[in-house]
Amino acid sequence: MEREIIRLACLLTRPLRPIDVETHLNINHRTAVRTLQSLCIKGLFAAVTGAEGKHVVRYELQPGALIR
Template sequence: MTEREIIRLACTLARPLRPIDVATHLNINHRTAVRTLQVLCAKGWFSPIAGAVGTHVVRYELGRSAMQRL
């Protein structure tokens, strides 16, 4: 259910998600949001986007396969 809501949030924002977006929207801990986004990346529904330096993932982009999940 959480994963489905994150996909919906990504569709409504129409931009790559940040963990803080998920944490605020679902009222969950930041670390829990990051963990859930990592699980969605492992499933292939999101792809991670690194920051300016390229060492940390700061955003997650919705993949095409996730749209079919809804």
């Protein structure tokens, strides 16, 4: 699932939203967010907060993620 999320991020060439992952993989919202958070912990993605800085709304693929 994590590899497919990285592939999706490369295809979209923009920061991912949890809804993008949900629709692409046909999974629950909570599962999508949990997997994206796991990828952030591994250093493959970085969380981007919204305008107010309260909630994470997007996840950016890190440059080193494709090398691993």
